[in-house]
Amino acid sequence: MTWLVLTLTLRQLLGQKRTLFLAAVGLLPVLAAIIFRAAGDGDESAAEFAAQVVLNALVINILLPLTALVLATASLGSEIEDGTIVYLLSKPAERWRIVAGKLLAAWGATAVLVLASALVSGVVALAGEGESRLLIGFLVAIGVGSLAYSSVFVLLSLVTSRALFVGLAYAFIWEAVITNFAPGVQRFSIREFTASIAEAVGDTNPWVFDADLGTTYSIILLAVVTAVGAALAVRRLSRFELSEAP
Amino acid sequence: MSTAEGTAPQAAVEVVDVSRWYGNVVAVNGISFALEPGVTGLLGPNGAGKTTLLNMIAGFLKPSVGDVQVLGESSFGNPDIYRRVALVPEREAVYDFQTGHQFVLMSARMHGLPDAGDAALRALHMVEMVGDADRATGGYSKGMKQRIKIAAALVHDPEVLLLDEPFNGMDPRQRLQMMELLGRMADQGRTILFSSHILEEVERLGENVLVVVAGRLAASGDFRAIRKLMTDRPHTITIRSSDNRGLARTLMAEESVFGVELTDGKIVVRTNELGAFTSAAPRAAQEVGASLFEVRPEDESLESVFDYLVTR
Numbered sequence: 001m002t003w004l005v006l007t008l009t010l011r012q013l014l015g016q017k018r019t020l021f022l023a024a025v026g027l028l029p030v031l032a033a034i035i036f037r038a039a040g041d042g043d044e045s046a047a048e049f050a051a052q053v054v055l056n057a058l059v060i061n062i063l064l065p066l067t068a069l070v071l072a073t074a075s076l077g078s079e080i081e082d083g084t085i086v087y088l089l090s091k092p093a094e095r096w097r098i099v100a101g102k103l104l105a106a107w108g109a110t111a112v113l114v115l116a117s118a119l120v121s122g123v124v125a126l127a128g129e130g131e132s133r134l135l136i137g138f139l140v141a142i143g144v145g146s147l148a149y150s151s152v153f154v155l156l157s158l159v160t161s162r163a164l165f166v167g168l169a170y171a172f173i174w175e176a177v178i179t180n181f182a183p184g185v186q187r188f189s190i191r192e193f194t195a196s197i198a199e200a201v202g203d204t205n206p207w208v209f210d211a212d213l214g215t216t217y218s219i220i221l222l223a224v225v226t227a228v229g230a231a232l233a234v235r236r237l238s239r240f241e242l243s244e245a246p
Numbered sequence: 247m248s249t250a251e252g253t254a255p256q257a258a259v260e261v262v263d264v265s266r267w268y269g270n271v272v273a274v275n276g277i278s279f280a281l282e283p284g285v286t287g288l289l290g291p292n293g294a295g296k297t298t299l300l301n302m303i304a305g306f307l308k309p310s311v312g313d314v315q316v317l318g319e320s321s322f323g324n325p326d327i328y329r330r331v332a333l334v335p336e337r338e339a340v341y342d343f344q345t346g347h348q349f350v351l352m353s354a355r356m357h358g359l360p361d362a363g364d365a366a367l368r369a370l371h372m373v374e375m376v377g378d379a380d381r382a383t384g385g386y387s388k389g390m391k392q393r394i395k396i397a398a399a400l401v402h403d404p405e406v407l408l409l410d411e412p413f414n415g416m417d418p419r420q421r422l423q424m425m426e427l428l429g430r431m432a433d434q435g436r437t438i439l440f441s442s443h444i445l446e447e448v449e450r451l452g453e454n455v456l457v458v459v460a461g462r463l464a465a466s467g468d469f470r471a472i473r474k475l476m477t478d479r480p481h482t483i484t485i486r487s488s489d490n491r492g493l494a495r496t497l498m499a500e501e502s503v504f505g506v507e508l509t510d511g512k513i514v515v516r517t518n519e520l521g522a523f524t525s526a527a528p529r530a531a532q533e534v535g536a537s538l539f540e541v542r543p544e545d546e547s548l549e550s551v552f553d554y555l556v557t558r
Binding site: 008012084089 | 306307325327398
């Protein structure tokens with residue numbers, strides 16, 4: 001069942017306009033890297049620019065949550081909206097298998113899109129600088145962070161029909177704005193967890209890239225967020241009611 | 247308790263005092279019935295609660311109060327019942343990018359059938375969709391979508407089949423074929439419940455009928471008995487003629503008439519027996535030498551028929 005749901009969902013995502021839109025957004029970091037290279041020597045080093053602007057500010061802060069949100073809601077939320085979810089629910093399969101298929105598809109599609117963007121823009125920005133360790137750190141972080149985001153957003157699309165709206169508010173108001181004003185709040189932000197993985201795996205110099213949270217804490221929180229999100233999604237789907245307000 | 251297993255008579259579907267509300271809107275209100283193998287029609291106007299009822303039986307809605315048992319098990323939160331139960335939803339959407347064959351085959355595989363390919367082909371044959379099975383469902387007509395949805399629901403040979411407005415969008419020939427198919431499946435001992443807001447569809451197919459109006463079970467039982475109830479209800483008929491007063495006087499003497507009102511330019515007649523009245527009216531007109539310009543039954547909409555059944 002999981003495999004069937006996974007392949008069905010990937011096929012659903014592939015044929016959608018929003019996936020094309022995300023691919024276009026994914027070109028922005030690449031564009032930024034190209035402009036940086038073309039502009040020649042500035043005050044910043046290539047490593048600083050790649051880490052802080054391209055990979056952190058553009059990829060992790062914008063592209064990653066946006067892609068995860070749009071694909072997670074497209075993979076489950078749109079089935080609920082269209083009513084096709086009934087074709088999955090009317091099967092004698094444990095509900096975790098359905099959630100697993102949906103989550104793996106959303107995660108896989110998100111990771112492929114965001115990793116491709118990070119890899120290309122990173123290589124362009126860092127060309128000839130010998131900073132491959134830094135890039136690997138970000139790629140690993142994106143792989144892990146996208147799973148946590150997907151898990152949360154798949155759950156969200158089961159809880160509310162306005163998952164896209166709520167998810168945007170979470171990613172771009174809570175994580176992007178409020179964490180800046182109230183530093184304690186950073187401890188509850190998937191983007192900060194992701195950044196700290198990038199720092200740890202990339203073994204970056206503090207002046208090149210410095211995350212705010214501890215590595216162990218971030219790893220634990222990412223695991224907890226992913227597991228709790230998935231578990232709640234399974235629970236929610238097991239008690240799922242076809243909405244059909246009279 | 248020494249009852250041997252299997253000897254106790256067990257209804258395939260048992261609905262006991264079931265209500266369901268959304269917020270403060272009551273969609274289904276204290277409905278009870280039991281279904282045996284055979285075809286049963288669930289008749290009622292749009293918004294009567296038919297879909298809510300079917301979704302509760304199929305395990306996709308939890309009753310607010312009451313109990314639903316399907317094949318002896320509670321259906322909500324119990325995916326195992328889908329080995330023996332199937333629902334064909336009213337909503338049209340299928341996966342547009344799949345061909346009909348892919349859609350039905352996926353259903354067979356999701357059921358974990360050992361011979362999914364054969365099961366899919368068999369189901370496609372049943373609904374006569376083999377010829378169009380390799381086209382994308384996105385290009386299907388409404389009737390074709392209905393049939394492919396039914397095929398997907400039939401792959402695992404369910405004992406209980408629930409269909410929500412299955413004849414929507416079908417042309418008369420397809421309707422007839424589908425009715426024959428459902429009839430055959432019922433003859434094999436299956437329990438089939440289908441909903442419809444069209445009297446004639448139910449008449450053709452359902453020996454047993456449940457009439458639901460405004461969330462309540464208004465009538466249930468043999469279709470002919472219910473049909474008679476519907477025809478024998480009071481009817482109001484408007485008549486215009488060349489001599490309204492004379493005609494009204496004569497009509498008043500008719501056995502089938504229990505009320506006559508003479509208002510501006512027309513007669514409003516109330517009758518209990520429509521059949522008797524329709525032969526009495528021309529006779530009365532002839533008697534008084536009046537020409538009939540218009541004889542028009544008022545309010546013959548299905549909704550008013552249903553309303554009558556409820557308030558009766």
